[in-house]
Amino acid sequence: MRIVVVGAGSVARRHVEVLTGLGARVVGVVDPDEAAAGRLAAACGATATTDVEQALDDGRPDAAYVCVPPFAHGPAERAVLARGLPLFVEKPVGLDPAVAEEVAGLVERAGVVSGTGYHWRCLDTLDPLRERAAAAPPLLAVGSWLDKRPPVAWWGSARLSGGQVVEQLTHVLDLARSLLGEAAEVHAVGVRRAPTAPDRQPDPVDDPVDDATAALVRFHSGAVASFTATSLLAAKRQASLQLCGPGWWAEVDDAGVCWDEGSGRRPEAWSEDPRVAVDREFLEAVRGERAATRAPYAEAVRSHRLAWAVSESARTGGPVRLDAPSAGAGGTAS
Structure with missing residues (x-):
C-alpha cells in the first residue's frame, strides 16, 4: 500500500515507522519545512516536497496521513478528499470546530475510509x-x-x-x-x-x-x-x-x-500497542478487510x-x- 504523509514532526515520524513495519510503503512526505520533510523522506525512501497537491499527484497513493499542528488542518484534508482517497488524520482534527465540521462533511460525501489518532479506542x-x-x-x-x-x-x-x-x-x-x-x-x-x-x-x-x-x-x-x-x-x-x-x-x-x-x-x-493497532486497523479498512476503523x-x-x-x-x-x-x-x- 502506498501512503503519502503530510507533516514531518515527531507524530508523523512515529506513524511512518509503524506503517513501514506493517508493510506499507511511504512514497511521499510533505512539510513546509523542506529540511524536515527531507530528513523523514530519506529515512523511509520517500520523495520530499512542500506541496501537498504535487505529492498526491506524483505519488499515486492509496491513502494519506495528515499529521499537522491544530492550526494547519484543512488544506491537506481537502486535497486528499478531492481525490477520493482514504484519510487518516491525527488528533486534534482542527483548532476551532469549523474546519473539523467542514472536513467531516467532505468525508461523508466522499464515502471514504477514515481513521484518526484516538488510539486509546484500540x-x-x-x-x-x-x-x-x-x-x-x-x-x-x-x-x-x-x-x-x-x-x-x-x-x-x-x-x-x-x-x-x-x-x-x-x-x-x-x-x-x-x-x-x-x-x-x-x-x-x-x-x-x-x-x-x-x-x-x-x-x-x-x-x-x-x-x-x-x-x-x-x-x-x-x-x-x-x-x-x-x-x-x-x-x-x-x-x-x-x-x-x-x-x-x-x-x-x-x-x-x-x-x-x-x-x-x-x-x-x-x-498490542494501541499506537500500532490504530494504523493496522486503518490499513485493513483501506484494503477492505474490515468495515471501518x-x-x-x-x-x-x-x-x-x-x-x-x-x-x-x-x-x-x-x-x-x-x-x-x-x-x-x-x-x-x-
Missing part, C-alpha cells in the same frame, strides 16, 4: 470494560492529563494549539465519550500563573495557554465527570480515565485497564466538539451546553 482491553459498563452503567468518571509543556513553539499559543484541553486532554475526553455517551453540559475554569512568577520564563507568545484546567461534565446518560489538565510538571505524571459503577471501579490509560470489583486491583495490559473521523469531530466546549467554558467562565445527539450524529456546542 486498546484490546476495552471490550470487557464496555460489557461491564453496559451491564452496570458507570455514574462517575474522573479523567486527567498531568504533564510537562511540549517543546514545540506553537504549543504555547492558544490560537495555534487550542490549549492543552484541545491538544492533549482530548484523548481522555474521547475515551469518556466512547464509554459514557455524549456530553450534555460543561462547566470549566482555567488558570495561568502570573507572568512575573519567580520561576516563570517570559511567554514567547501574546496568547499563552492555560497552565491548568478543571472541568465538570454532565452526560446525557446521567453520568457526571471531572476532568483536569496541567502542563506545569517537569515530566508526564498521569493520563487516565477512572470509572465508577455499582460495585466496580476501573482505570484506563494507554497501557491497559486496571480493575477493582471488591477484591483488589487487577491490572490487564494490552497485547474504531476511530473514524465522525467520532473524532464529536470529541473535538467536547474539547472545544471545555475550552470555551474555561475562557468565558460560563457553562456550555451541548445538544442532545440525534440518531447517527453527535451534538453541537451552543
